[in-house]
Amino acid sequence: MHESCGVFGVYAPGEDVARLTFFALFALQHRGQESAGIATTDGSKLQVYANMGLVSQVFNEDSLSQLSGDIAIGHNRYSTRGSSRLTNAQPIVVGKGSNSIAIAHNGNIVNAEHLYEELSDQGYTFRTTTDTEVIANLILSSHEKNWVDRIRYAMHRLQGAYSVTLMTNHTLFAVRGSLGVRPLCLGTIDGGWVIASESCALDHIGANFVREIEPGEIVAITENGVDSYQEKVGKRALCIFEYIYFARPDSVINGRLLYPARQAMGEGLAQEHQVDADLVMGVPDSATAAGIGYSRYSGLPLAEGLLKNRYVGRTFIEPDQRIRDLGVKLKFNPLPQMLDGKRVVVVDDSIVRGTTTPQVVRLLKRAGAKEVHMRICAPPIRYPCFFGVDMATRWELIAAQKTIPEVRDFIGADSLGYLSIDGLIKAVALPKDIFCLACFTGDYPIPVQLEMDKLALETMAASQQPPSDVKEQ
Numbered sequence: 001m002h003e004s005c006g007v008f009g010v011y012a013p014g015e016d017v018a019r020l021t022f023f024a025l026f027a028l029q030h031r032g033q034e035s036a037g038i039a040t041t042d043g044s045k046l047q048v049y050a051n052m053g054l055v056s057q058v059f060n061e062d063s064l065s066q067l068s069g070d071i072a073i074g075h076n077r078y079s080t081r082g083s084s085r086l087t088n089a090q091p092i093v094v095g096k097g098s099n100s101i102a103i104a105h106n107g108n109i110v111n112a113e114h115l116y117e118e119l120s121d122q123g124y125t126f127r128t129t130t131d132t133e134v135i136a137n138l139i140l141s142s143h144e145k146n147w148v149d150r151i152r153y154a155m156h157r158l159q160g161a162y163s164v165t166l167m168t169n170h171t172l173f174a175v176r177g178s179l180g181v182r183p184l185c186l187g188t189i190d191g192g193w194v195i196a197s198e199s200c201a202l203d204h205i206g207a208n209f210v211r212e213i214e215p216g217e218i219v220a221i222t223e224n225g226v227d228s229y230q231e232k233v234g235k236r237a238l239c240i241f242e243y244i245y246f247a248r249p250d251s252v253i254n255g256r257l258l259y260p261a262r263q264a265m266g267e268g269l270a271q272e273h274q275v276d277a278d279l280v281m282g283v284p285d286s287a288t289a290a291g292i293g294y295s296r297y298s299g300l301p302l303a304e305g306l307l308k309n310r311y312v313g314r315t316f317i318e319p320d321q322r323i324r325d326l327g328v329k330l331k332f333n334p335l336p337q338m339l340d341g342k343r344v345v346v347v348d349d350s351i352v353r354g355t356t357t358p359q360v361v362r363l364l365k366r367a368g369a370k371e372v373h374m375r376i377c378a379p380p381i382r383y384p385c386f387f388g389v390d391m392a393t394r395w396e397l398i399a400a401q402k403t404i405p406e407v408r409d410f411i412g413a414d415s416l417g418y419l420s421i422d423g424l425i426k427a428v429a430l431p432k433d434i435f436c437l438a439c440f441t442g443d444y445p446i447p448v449q450l451e452m453d454k455l456a457l458e459t460m461a462a463s464q465q466p467p468s469d470v471k472e473q
């Protein structure tokens, strides 16, 4: 399961803003690994450099030194709308002369196609296939006189998830959609200001966290400092997967550090799904903290049964079929000395399609585990996501197709326990009504019926008929 991008912005005259952005993107690499880019302005023109690959592969001293100025924005991409290719890499610059902006976006615009058609009819042309360009052209299409009101106009038309950094030649903007699906925070650095998807990026560049950007808020940063404009908001819908999986455990979202929240998920699992076992382990790295929590509550010893190759997938060399067939073996190596003859509780973050978990269970059993008891931090995922998480269609979601005992049998575990929604909310320790829980409940924060119908039709057309089973890849 993938999230869709990390964004960053910095307003710091006199600083090497491109270099600061590079290191912040480096800290946000987990949010997107397909492409990376930085745009800067020196007050007279917007310049951008973006390419396919990881931050460290895209930039070198030469490319960074050409990005001069006082303001910069940056982006790491994982594509949800628009394919993975260079023209879709962000930030993108849209418009001409003083009527131009550079923009970087994290999220997914649900009504992007409708807006795209409307803007095309008005004569706007599109260079990319991203919803980011739809946001940019929507802002430019406004007849309002100043940038804040033009952004406001766009916010009233956009539906879905967006946390955006945007700049003109003189101003850095941060914009968070009214649902607040994706995080965005504000910090200071040596008299300047920074915006980031996650607070961990601020820590890495020596910036100080100031506060979250609120849902429905526009922040404008100029030489006069920070101005904030708050739009009216209704329902809030912060993606709960930021806490389970997407964000880094050393990030703070809504005042809650993620690491203890994940530990509390493990404690909740131990409370809800006890089992006689010899040891407990979290699948590294995303469920490491939850594994610790399970161990702490249950009293079972904590062990490292799987070691992760942290650099897997961080290459653009395509694996051949023989390497591909190795599946999770490429990513994890079991420790037979820890597992042999043991009844093992394995804590993981989520089960989506059910393609990886059976491989993990098999790997552990082949390494000698006598029993494998899976414990999952996310409740069963039964509905697709329309807010930027690449989560498959309903036909592919294993919990939408099978009962929990059937999923247990399919993955080959001796027992299976999912954390309940109430247990998850208790672990996160924030009010339930600020969250999106739609992939568990089907209760979407905005109407998505049209999207669902379209998705169902596309899926039916692709498969001719509903699959009777979900096949392991």
Ligand code: SF4
Residues within 6 Å of the ligand: 181, 238, 239, 240, 241, 384, 385, 386, 387, 388, 389, 436, 437, 438, 439, 440
């Ligand atoms: S549907 Fe699920 S994955 Fe998507 S935003 Fe809501 S909680 Fe997050």
